[in-house]
Amino acid sequence: MNMRSAGVPPAELRGRDARATPLAALCLIFAFIAPCLATDLKQTINDRITEFGATSVGIYFESPGHEIYTINSDEVFHAASTMKVPVMMEIFRQVEKGTLNLDQPVVIKNEFASIMDGSPFSLTAEEDTDTEIYKMIGQTLTLRELVERMINQSSNLSTNIVIQMAGPQNVMALMKEIGANDMTVLRGVEDIKAYDAGKNNTTSARALATCLKAILNSDLFSEASRKQMFDILLSQHSKSIGKAIHADEKDLKVASKDGWITEIHHDAAIIQDATGKNTILVILTKGVKEEKRGEEFVETLAVDIWEAISK
Numbered sequence: 001m002n003m004r005s006a007g008v009p010p011a012e013l014r015g016r017d018a019r020a021t022p023l024a025a026l027c028l029i030f031a032f033i034a035p036c037l038a039t040d041l042k043q044t045i046n047d048r049i050t051e052f053g054a055t056s057v058g059i060y061f062e063s064p065g066h067e068i069y070t071i072n073s074d075e076v077f078h079a080a081s082t083m084k085v086p087v088m089m090e091i092f093r094q095v096e097k098g099t100l101n102l103d104q105p106v107v108i109k110n111e112f113a114s115i116m117d118g119s120p121f122s123l124t125a126e127e128d129t130d131t132e133i134y135k136m137i138g139q140t141l142t143l144r145e146l147v148e149r150m151i152n153q154s155s156n157l158s159t160n161i162v163i164q165m166a167g168p169q170n171v172m173a174l175m176k177e178i179g180a181n182d183m184t185v186l187r188g189v190e191d192i193k194a195y196d197a198g199k200n201n202t203t204s205a206r207a208l209a210t211c212l213k214a215i216l217n218s219d220l221f222s223e224a225s226r227k228q229m230f231d232i233l234l235s236q237h238s239k240s241i242g243k244a245i246h247a248d249e250k251d252l253k254v255a256s257k258d259g260w261i262t263e264i265h266h267d268a269a270i271i272q273d274a275t276g277k278n279t280i281l282v283i284l285t286k287g288v289k290e291e292k293r294g295e296e297f298v299e300t301l302a303v304d305i306w307e308a309i310s311k
Helices: 035-052 080-097 132-136 143-152 156-166 168-178 192-196 205-215 223-234 240-244 291-310
Strands: 056-062 069-071 105-107 140-142 253-261 264-272 278-286
Touching: 035 056, 035 069, 035 291, 056 205, 056 291, 069 205, 080 143, 080 156, 080 168, 080 205, 080 223, 080 253, 080 264, 132 156, 140 143, 143 156, 143 223, 156 168, 168 205, 205 223, 205 264, 205 278, 223 253, 240 253, 240 264, 240 278, 240 291, 253 291, 264 291, 278 291
Parallel strands: none
Antiparallel strands: 056 069, 056 278, 105 140, 253 264, 264 278
C-alpha cells in the first residue's frame, strides 16, 4: 500500500512508537480569545477528541484581525512529513546564498547512510507516494523538481536526496534562527537504526506555524523565494484543511503540507484570501488508529476552528 506523506520508516508505519498521551492529561491553552469563544470551542474540540478516539491534539491559529488561538501548541509530536517544510526552507536559503542552484541537475540515487553508524539503506516504491521516481534512478532531475516532488507528492526518495543536500545541521540552524525551537530535523526517511534509537523528526504546532510564517517574512527570504515556496506548498496534492473549509468555493488559496504515519495525522496551512491576507492554521493529532478516520478528524477540526473563529 502506498503511504501518503509517510515521511518515516516502515517500522513507524506499523506503529512501533505508539506512545499515547492520556486524554486526562491534555492541557488546553487558549491565548487571547474571547472567554465565550474559548469555552465553546474547547468543549467542541474535547467532544471531537472523544468522538474520534484521539489522545492528543496540537492547534495553532493566527490571522490578522483575530486573536491568536492555541491548544497544546507547544506539545511535541512526531513530525511525519511536515518536516519537509523546513528542509525546503533551507534549500531556498542556500539558493539565496549561492551555494545551491534550483536548476542544477541531481542524479537520482537510492542509497543513503544511517545517521547512527553510516551503514547503507535504501527506500522502496511500495512505501512511497511517489512511485514514478524509482523508475528514474540513475537519471537526473533538477533540484527544483526534487523539492517540488518532496512537497506536493510527499516523495520520500526526493526527501532523502534533498535533505542530504541541505544538511540536517543546517536545517536545525535555520530553525533556531527563526525560533522554531520544537522543530527537530535529524534525518530523512526509513533510517531504521536511527528510528530504533529514538532519533526522530519532531515538531509542535507552534514550531510548524513559525516555519509557515517565516516563509511569508520578507526579512528572512527574498520576494522571489517566498513566492516560489508558497507556490510549491500551493501545489500540494493532499489538502485536508483546504478541502474541509471548501477553499476553492471561497476564493481562498491554501498552501499547505500534511503528514501521516500510524496514529499520527497532521496538516499545516497558509490560507490566503482574495485580498492577500494570510491566516496560519496548524492541526497536529495523535491516537486515531485508522488512516481515513484520522484524515476525517483533521478535516473536522479544521471546520470547527475555521467556522468558530473566522466568523
